[in-house]
Amino acid sequence: MPYSMVSHLLCPKCNETYDSDTIQQLCVCGSPLLVEYDLDEVKEHLTKEMITGREQSLWRYHELLPVKKxxxxVSFEEGMTPFLPLPSLGQKMKLSNLYIKDEGMVxxxxxKARGAAVGISKAKELGVQNLAxxxxxxxxxxxxxxxxxxxxEAHIVMPVDAPEITRKEVSISSAHLYLVNGLISDAGKIVGDLVKEQGFYDASTLKEPYRIEGKKTMGYEIAEQLNWELPDVILYPTGGGVGLxxxxxxFLELKKLGWIKDQKLPxxxxxxxxxxxxxxxxxEEGKTESEFWENSTTHAFGINVxxxxxxxxxxxxxxxTDGCAVAVSEEDIRISQREVAALExxxxxxxxxxxxxxxxRLRERNWIKEDEQVICLNTGLGIKYPDAFEVNVKTMETNERINV
Known part of the structure; x- marks a missing residue:
């Protein structure tokens, strides 16, 4: 049985198809490309029961990933992250089935390790030497x-205000790090010049087709961890939106495979x-594309896109999926971060x-019902953002006693 049952790349806008065995970036129409698989062949050779005994990483789904050999x-055994109930926080929020999918544990x-694992593996397979x-x-x-x-060899361009720890991670890996006094959109323009002038592989969000394949394994894992049932609601922090x-x-692939039957999607x-x-x-305006958001700012730096x-x-x-999009305040983000830590x-x-x-907020509006199964995606460790909140601390003299 082949390690991967990848078929081809498909443009979701104009339906143009591309070969997955050669380097591809965007479609000629400018759209991102998506990876397609021979799902009939997958159905013939693979069952969800066969997945159970495999390695505890996202590569347990390798037939549905694009790496052929x-x-x-390239793996650090990423994936199969904790899926945990949050009873105390759920009680406060009047949600009896509140869960966290904790991606900080990769x-x-x-x-981002998911997208990197699959994206870098496929880049290696395609013979890429330099990426930006x-x-x-x-x-x-x-x-x-x-x-x-x-x-x-990696060339990374990030805003000067990005979390310092991520800067250090790039630097210690011996990648080439460039800081720009601006936003990720400004960094993107610099990368565009590098790609054009130096011929580097463009690893920008959705400008290569494979990062999304690593991120989609969150969906596979959610289904598997729920015994191939699906929750009612999934909330996802959205910048580039690749994970969503x-x-x-x-879920669409699992549905075609018959692994989740006729369940309504979350x-x-x-x-x-x-x-x-x-x-x-x-x-809110019922549009199918967004407009550039001027003067964007948020301490949740990963969603500042x-x-x-x-x-x-x-x-x-x-x-x-009959879902929605919600904006929350900076203060509400800080409050929620403290509540998750203090209660759970x-x-x-x-x-x-x-x-x-x-x-x-959606529970207060009754958009989410009390007994619905709700999953919140945590996309990283809080310790990677040491300056995101203030510390409450009491100073003491060396001979002072604590009175509780």
Missing amino acids: EENK PTGSF MPTNGNAGAAWSLYAAKAGL IGIYKA RLVAVQSEGCAPIVKAF PKAIGDFLVLDAIYQ GQFICPEGASTFAAAE
């Missing part, structure tokens, strides 16, 4: 470290900050905290 796999400390990408921090850190393991697009793609919720909410604005190249795919996933003992990142703030 196992020797090209290598590099964020869910813009990043808000975590993606650049992940791709740099995976590139180092694969023997590829991927989760939706995963309502997908794109969560953004009020300081950068182009997807929310487009959703003024204009996502895959915005039409994010919005389509929301519309097709989990130090999550600001982006992940935004999903809990949104869940609480």
Whole structure:
């Protein structure tokens, strides 16, 4: 049985097809490309029961990933992250079935490791030597470290305000790090010049087809961890939106395979900050694409994306699942981050905290019902954002006693 049952690449806008055995970036029409598989062949050779005994990583789904030869796999055993109930927080929010999918537990400390694992593995298989990408921090850190393991050279451009720890992760991997006094959109322009002038492989979000394939495994895992049942609602912190697009793609593939039968797909919720909410604005206006968000700002740095190249795919996933898009305040993000830690003992990142703030708001509106099964995606470790909140501390003299 083949290691991968990848078929071809497909443009979701114009339906043009491309070969997955040669380097491809965007479609000629400018759209991102998506990976297609021979699902009939998958059905013939693979069952969901066969998955159970495999390695505890995202590569357990290798037939549904684009890397054709196992020797090209670049892995730190990423995936199969904790899926945990949050009873105390759920009680406060009046949600009896609240869960967290905790992506902070993967290598590099964020869910970006999934996209890097599959993206770098396929780049290696295609013979890529040099890659370039813009990043808000975590993606650049992940791709740099995976590139180092694969023997590829990485050129990473990030805003000067990106979390310092991600800067250090890039630097220690011996990748080439460039800081720009601007946003990820400004970093993207610099990468565009590098790609054009130096001929580097463009690893920007959705400008190569394979990052999304790593991210979609979150959807596979959610289904498997729920014994191939699906939740009612999934909330996802949305910048470029690759994870949300991927989760939706995963559910569609599982449905075609017959692994989740005729279940209704979860309502997908794109969560953004009020300081950068182009997807929310487009959703509220009933549009299929977003507009560039001027002067964007949020301390949840990973979702500070003024204009996502895959915005039409994010919005389509929301519309097709009867989901929605919600913007939350900076203060609500901070409050939720503290509540998750204080009530459940989990130090999550600001982006992940935004999903809990949104869940609480949607519960108050009764958009989410009390007994519905709700999953919030935490996309990284809170310790990667040491400056995202203030510490409450009491100073003492050396001979002073604590009175409780």
